[in-house]
Amino acid sequence: MNELATRLAARYGARGWHDQRADLATIVLDADRLRDALAYLRDQEGYRHLSFATAIDNIERGVFTLVYTLRSHDKGHSLIVHADIDRQKPVVDSIHLLWAQAWTYQREMKEWYGIDFPGSPRVDEEFVLEGWEGPPMMRRDFDSLAYSDATYAERPGRATSDPARHMKEQLYPEAAE
Amino acid sequence: MKKEKLRVIPPAERANPDLESGKYLLMWQGPQHPGITGNMSLKLIVEGDSVVDCETHVGYLHRGFEKLMERRLWMQNFPLVCRIAVPEPDFNEYCYAAALEELAGIQIPDKAVWLRTLSLEMIRLASFLMWIGGxxxxFGHGTIIQWSVTMRDYVxxxxxELSGGRIYHMYIIPGGVRGDVPAGFFKHVLEIMDTVQKNLDDIELVMFHNVVFKMRAEGLGYIPADWVDHYGITGPNARAAGVARDLRKDLGYLAYPRLDFKTIVGQKSDAYERARLRLLEMYQCIDLIRQIVDQCPKDGPFREKLPNPLYWKIPAGETYVAAECTRGEYGFYVASDGSDKPRxxxxxxxxxxxxxAVMERLARGVNIADVAGLMVSLHTYPPEIER
Structure with missing residues (x-):
């Protein structure tokens, strides 16, 4: 697979090839060459199957890391392609013309992270969060617990506690926070 | 001749009907509707009794699992992951457990490999039994579901008996499986497999030779082979189109390389072919379960010792673990930043x-009475869309 890494590096500036398993590798690309690289992988290298696409909020670095997982059934190999985009200006090229189901993933990323994919069908429509008015909920700076406490009233008689904390207090009282 | 005529490929472009013209009717199928799979809905625009446009609406079952998992310890996520696909929770358990083991560098004992395979094949059979009833x-065939759900209950x-749970098992955990097989369990498995197989013979006779089922299912929801990569179609929906892809063979995980089975493929992926292929896969499941019972080690450890789950930190890294579930490729992407919770x-x-994407396209031009049959023939579970 190193030949593929060399070709991707020469054509698209790909870097950081890492073999996670014999049948799975990861690689990093620049976001502005992402769509071309994915099209090349699909058409020229046999990675024709898009398993899924998602994002990770790397808030410490101020970026969203996009995750595209492709599979070549002929080679029996999967490739995870990463690309960082600026958290303040999260816009990236749409790949809905490459794979016919990709727009659903992009619609999800728009709703969950606020990442925009201009031109992607129905990208601004609500996906799973109907009537949601809060910030994109998968961002790391969205605290779901604080949101719930602020939004919903306490129900009397329903005390809750974090089981992990409870077990630590029970088993290791000296070490519990 | 008639079948060829029926096997139409729906247009790629969406229609843009003028709802004010009085020619069309907008109607919702779901979320509370017997002709829908789980908690989702279809927004249909119909002209006469034909569907002109279809939109899938999800979100009725969104519980924010992926967000919740980022707040919980690695081990605390187990009661969450199994709820992502309710009728077959074991695939979630396996993928999540295998991803953690890979990142943490844990090898599981051979007996656990076999018991995991057994658990996955049993839930595959149970899920297929529920599906065939649906x-x-x-298609208006109420008897089959009474038989098949009874068989599912036996599974x-x-x-x-194995795990203490009927729906959610949490049997597959990191390091292996939660417990050894109880005494007499394998004997019970073989007895139940005999019962289910007899019932499948009856189902085959009553359902697949029934003229109403044949007439309505043949040609319905035809998926050409070239859609498989374009739409990311996997599992029986792809195999029925003649694309021989089965991750059990292709990835060779767990004990599958040591089992004797062939990938079953069809020729034309319409509702009838997909149903027939799934029926054959149910027989294959029973055969695999018998092989597993025969070859599974009877003693030895079933679980590797794990670190203290309250303080378990997994080294930074990422992986993607996939498995072949009843509907196709089921996978977990897990990223760790080295802390005690998933990133x-x-x-x-x-x-x-x-x-x-596939349902919305296939519904175009379908008779409204066949939308439910088309939807079920794709075998979908909404919770895994919404997570």
Whole structure:
């Protein structure tokens, strides 16, 4: 697979090839060459199957890391392609013309992270969060617990506690926070 | 001749009907509707009794699993992951457990490999049994579901005996499986498999030779082979189109390389072919379960010792672990930043593709009475779309 890494590096500036398993590798690309690289992988290298696409909020670095997982059934190999985009200006090229189901993933990323994919069908429509008015909920700076406490009233008689904390207090009282 | 005429490919472009013209009717099928799979809905625009446009609406079952997982310890996520695909929770358990083991560098004992394979094949059979009842019911065939759900209950009895749980088992955990097989369990498995097989023979006779089922299912929801890569179609929906892809063979995980089975493929992926292929896969399941019972080590450890789960930190890294579930490629992408909680867990469920992009296209031009049958023939579970 190193030949593929060399070709991707020469054509698209790909870097950081890492073999996670014999049948799975990861690689990093620049976001502005992402769509071309994915099209090349699909058409020229046999990675024709898009398993899924998602994002990770790397808030410490101020970026969203996009995750595209492709599979070549002929080679029996999967490739995870990463690309960082600026958290303040999260816009990236749409790949809905490459794979016919990709727009659903992009619609999800728009709703969950606020990442925009201009031109992607129905990208601004609500996906799973109907009537949601809060910030994109998968961002790391969205605290779901604080949101719930602020939004919903306490129900009397329903005390809750974090089981992990409870077990630590029970088993290791000296070490519990 | 007639079949060829029926096997139409729906247009790629969406229609743009003028709802004010009085020619069309907008109607919702779901979320509370017997002709829908789970908690989702279809927004249909119909002209006469033909569907002109279809939109899938999800979100009725969104529980924020992926967000919740980022707040919980690695081990605390187990009661969450199994709820992502309710009728077959074991694939979630396996993918999540295997991803953690890979990142943490844990090898599981051979007996656990076999017991995991057994658990996955048993839940595959149970899920298919539920599906075939739904498929028959969608075409007005109420008897089959009474038989098949009874058979599914027998398989759930086995899970209760094995794990204590009928629906959610949490049997597959990192390091292996939660417990050894109880005394006499394998004997019960073989007895139940004999019962289920006899019932499948009856189902085959009553359902697949029934003229109503044949007439309505043949040609319905035809998926050409070239859609498979374009739409990311996997599992029986792809195999019925003649694309021989089965991750059990292709990835060779767990004990599958040591089992004797062939990938079953069809020729034309319409509702009838998909149903027939799934029936054959149910027989294959029974055969695999018998092989597993025969070859599974009778003693030896079933679980590797794990670190203290309250203080378990997994080294930084990422992986994607996939398995072949009843509907196709089921996968977990897990990223760790070296802490005691996941950085990101993303679930890849086959319904994500089949119930949205594929369903919306296949519904165009379908008779409204066949929408339910088409939907079930794609075998979709909404929870894995919404997570």
């Amino acid at each position: 498929q028959a019911g969608a 759930l009895d086995l899970f209760e 990101r867990v993303a679930v890849r469920g086959p319904s994500y593709t089949h119930a949205v």
